[in-house]
Amino acid sequence: KQEVTQIPAALSVPEGENLVLNCSFTDSAIYNLQWFRQDPGKGLTSLLLIQSSQREQTSGRLNASLDKSSGRSTLYIAASQPGDSATYLCAVRPHSGGYQKVTFGTGTKLQVIP
Amino acid sequence: EAGVAQSPRYKIIEKRQSVAFWCNPISGHATLYWYQQILGQGPKLLIQFQNNGVVDDSQLPKDRFSAERLKGVDSTLKIQPAKLEDSAVYLCASSRNRASTDTQYFGPGTRLTVL
Numbered sequence: 001k002q003e004v005t006q007i008p009a010a011l012s013v014p015e016g017e018n019l020v021l022n023c024s025f026t027d028s029a030i031y032n033l034q035w036f037r038q039d040p041g042k043g044l045t046s047l048l049l050i051q052s053s054q055r056e057q058t059s060g061r062l063n064a065s066l067d068k069s070s071g072r073s074t075l076y077i078a079a080s081q082p083g084d085s086a087t088y089l090c091a092v093r094p095h096s097g098g099y100q101k102v103t104f105g106t107g108t109k110l111q112v113i114p
Numbered sequence: 115e116a117g118v119a120q121s122p123r124y125k126i127i128e129k130r131q132s133v134a135f136w137c138n139p140i141s142g143h144a145t146l147y148w149y150q151q152i153l154g155q156g157p158k159l160l161i162q163f164q165n166n167g168v169v170d171d172s173q174l175p176k177d178r179f180s181a182e183r184l185k186g187v188d189s190t191l192k193i194q195p196a197k198l199e200d201s202a203v204y205l206c207a208s209s210r211n212r213a214s215t216d217t218q219y220f221g222p223g224t225r226l227t228v229l
Contacts, residue, residue, distance in 0.1 A: 004156070034217075043118070043205055043220030044157070089156055101170055102218075104156030 002027045004092050004105035012111040013080055021075040021108045023090035028068050031093045035064050035075050038087045038107070047088075048075070052095070080112045116140065118221035120206050126227045132194040135224045139187070139208030145169075146183055147218060148191050149205040157205055163189065164211075193226075201228045 003026045013019050023033070032051045036044040048057045048064040050073070056065040063076040073090055087107045094101065119138040127133050139146050144165050149157035160179065161171040165186035174181070178197070183189040193200055203223040209216040 009154075041222065041225075043207070043222050044218075045220070046217050049217065091156075101159055101162070104158070106154070106156050 002030075002092060002094065002103045004090060004103050006088075006090060006105040006108050008108060009106065010109040010111075012113060014113050015080060015082060017080050017112075018076070018078050019080055019110070021077070021088050021110070023073040023075070023105055025071045025073075025092045025103075027094070028071050029095045030068065031095045033064075033066055033073050034091045034093070034102075035062075035073075036089045036091060038089060040086075044089065077110075080110075082112045082114050085110055085112050118206055118208055118219055120204075120221035120224055122224055123222065124225050124227075126229065127196055128229050129198055130195040132192065133196055133226065134190050134192045135204050135206075135226075137189045137191070137206030137221060139189070139206070140219055142210065143208035143219075144186070144211050145209045145216070146189050147205075147207040147209075148181055148189070149207065151203045151205055151223070153202070160191070160204075196226075196228045198228050201226055 005024045007022050034049045035047045038044050050057045050066045061078040066073045087109045089107045090105045091102045121136050146163045148160045150160050151157040160174045161181045162169040163183040166183045181191045203225050205223045206221045207218040209218045
């Protein structure tokens, strides 16, 4: 059974700082890994999706990396802004072939202080 | 493009009462998901529909939870009777299909409090 862990559970940083969020998964036989953002009272918004054959994906100030062999992914946020304050979740999809159920991590709650 | 709609946004009930949630996915999306997100945890898949057929309901507590997706569009999730541990946010999501590369689009969720 796939287990996805995110550490730390909460993080508070001053505005402008670069930061890294971590995601670990126990079964390396994944098809892809996705990072989501969740704002209070709202649903999840997809940020980046990394296929198992890729090492990283970039979008603006965000960079996500994937190391399948070690069961890890990181989300790098450059020059953090107060608007980045939210909970960040990673989700893992099993390897292709038949039905694939996504497993979510527990999330990291980020607060960027002006 | 309109997003995934859910209602109500908030619901407070007493234990042993019944409650129903409604979801309208993005137009044309064949796959619909219901997730339960307990405070401090990640979303847990309850049920997944492909059109109006159930693909996975392995984590749905079938003794009290039920869901349907009539005509392969809107969906309702019902809890009867509710327990204290059902307090959570219920998220609906949809995707064009169930392919691995299809992004899931989430609704705002319904926050359920069971007293």
